[in-house]
Amino acid sequence: MASCYFPSKFHSLSLLALSALLLSYFVLTVPRSKKVAMSKSGAEEEARVVTEIHGVKIEKNPPQSKLDELGVANWPKWGCGPSKFPWTFESTETMYLLEGKVIVYIDGHDGSFEIRGGDLVVFPKGMKIVWDVVEAVNKHYSLEKN
Secondary structure (H helix, E strand, O other), X not given: OOOOOOOHHHHHHHHHHHHHHHHHHHHHHOOOOEEEEEOOOOOOOOOEEXXXXXXXXXXXXXXXXXXXXXXXXXXXXXXXXXEEEEEEOOOOEEEEEEEEEEEEEEOOOOOOEEEEOOEEEEEXXXXXXXXXXXXXXXXXXXXXXX
């Protein structure tokens, strides 16, 4: 049986080239996110972090006081099982995921991001996406009046 042998200096160069290739792949394909600090009042003095990815705002596990302030419990509910489908937001939609996991692909952008139970998410009007529901979703939602 024949085996390949590369002198150690070629092996090091190969690993270096492979590392550079992998790094450039991740730099070019992973969506960039922007963190926005939002101030709180009263006992919630710390800044909470909202991540923004291609115009979608995601707040992980917002405090109950914020959910109460928004009236989330009174919003309509929607849910679906594992599936994959395109969607266009006809108006700005704010949603609070009670449970589930979704991989979101935004039309015109490479890569994807994940939202899951406990996330408060705002999708802007006109955005076109593909929802890949990995775990059944149950959410409250509110549509901005146009």
